[in-house]
Amino acid sequence: MARRSRANIINDMLDSIQNKGGRIRQTHLMYKANLSHNQLKLYLEDLLKTEMVKKVKNKNCSYLIITDKGSEFLEKMRQMREFEKAFGL
Amino acid sequence: MVTQVMFAPDWFASKDIFIHGFNVLVLLLIAAFSLRSYFFKKQENKSYLFFAVSFILLAVSFLWRMVTDITVIYEIIKVKQVGILDVTFKTIYTEKVLFVAGHLAHYLFLLLGLYILYVVLNRKSTMNHLFILYFIIITTIFSNFSYFIFHLTALVMLMGIAYRYYLIYKSNKRKSTKLLFISFCVLALSQVLFMPVRLYTNIYIVAQIAQLIGFLILLIAFIMVMYNGKKKSRKHNK
Numbered sequence: 219m220a221r222r223s224r225a226n227i228i229n230d231m232l233d234s235i236q237n238k239g240g241r242i243r244q245t246h247l248m249y250k251a252n253l254s255h256n257q258l259k260l261y262l263e264d265l266l267k268t269e270m271v272k273k274v275k276n277k278n279c280s281y282l283i284i285t286d287k288g289s290e291f292l293e294k295m296r297q298m299r300e301f302e303k304a305f306g307l
Numbered sequence: 308m309v310t311q312v313m314f315a316p317d318w319f320a321s322k323d324i325f326i327h328g329f330n331v332l333v334l335l336l337i338a339a340f341s342l343r344s345y346f347f348k349k350q351e352n353k354s355y356l357f358f359a360v361s362f363i364l365l366a367v368s369f370l371w372r373m374v375t376d377i378t379v380i381y382e383i384i385k386v387k388q389v390g391i392l393d394v395t396f397k398t399i400y401t402e403k404v405l406f407v408a409g410h411l412a413h414y415l416f417l418l419l420g421l422y423i424l425y426v427v428l429n430r431k432s433t434m435n436h437l438f439i440l441y442f443i444i445i446t447t448i449f450s451n452f453s454y455f456i457f458h459l460t461a462l463v464m465l466m467g468i469a470y471r472y473y474l475i476y477k478s479n480k481r482k483s484t485k486l487l488f489i490s491f492c493v494l495a496l497s498q499v500l501f502m503p504v505r506l507y508t509n510i511y512i513v514a515q516i517a518q519l520i521g522f523l524i525l526l527i528a529f530i531m532v533m534y535n536g537k538k539k540s541r542k543h544n545k
Contacts, residue, residue, distance in 0.1 A: 306428050
């Protein structure tokens with residue numbers, strides 16, 4: 219299997235959050251996006267820094283929420299994938 | 308050096324500039340998206356870059372042609388002011404090196420653009436690039452003497468690209484790819500129509516309109532791709 223690129227990992231993470239209704243637990247995200255704990259820590263830090271994802275606390279659990287910026291990133295990635303497939307890149 | 312640079316009937320002379328302008332816009336739109344995608348993906352997919360380069364070269368080719376033709380039309384106005392030659396000349400002959408250089412640049416950029424696009428779409432190709440580059444330059448030089456050679460070479464390349472899109476369509480069954488296939492077929496047809504232009508001046512108009520339709524279909528395919536990407540996002544957001 220080919221190694222996933224950085225953009226594809228971020229895309230998979232945001233996609234997993236969106237598929238869960240825009241909100242997910244950190245451990246669920248790790249499984250859904252097929253990441254190790256270290257990878258999750260690394261990329262999540264990036265997503266939080268770039269404000270594509272927000273951390274919120276609800277009772278005892280903390281959740282990750284996708285922001286508008288994150289949704290915009292996903293939209294761009296989907297357009298690019300569509301372009302790649304249609305134009306044969 | 309005496310070279311015939313325009314084949315359009317007089318009344319159509321300025322109209323084809325707008326057609327070329329439209330072609331430039333469509334090509335730059337696709338090139339801009341491809342280049343933006345290349346940087347957005349942190350330069351990991353080189354195909355985006357080469358795809359953008361091919362479309363930029365094609366756009367530059369039409370832009371060059373526009374600038375050359377605008378200068379030729381300026382020449383018509385000048386001739387009319389003198390008041391002797393305008394009645395008898397249907398096609399314009401010029402000795403100016405600028406026009407020849409302009410059209411040579413148009414040929415060169417268009418053939419290079421098509422070649423890069425062909426290579427990007429056929430990644431497994433083992434063709435010798437230097438060898439092909441040599442033939443593109445030779446074709447460009449000889450196109451100065453025979454308009455036919457340029458259109459024949461462009462036709463072969465466009466047919467190769469269209470065939471590639473046919474194969475991609477067969478595997479992905481996407482409407483947008485089907486439109487791309489049709490678009491390149493129409494562009495190839497326009498090259499066939501350009502070939503006898505020296506014999507029948509009016510066919511130049513039909514060829515230009517065919518080219519316009521080809522680029523219009525290309526634009527529709529691009530808009531469809533953008534729309535499909537957005538539609539998928541909206542579906543996920545619900």
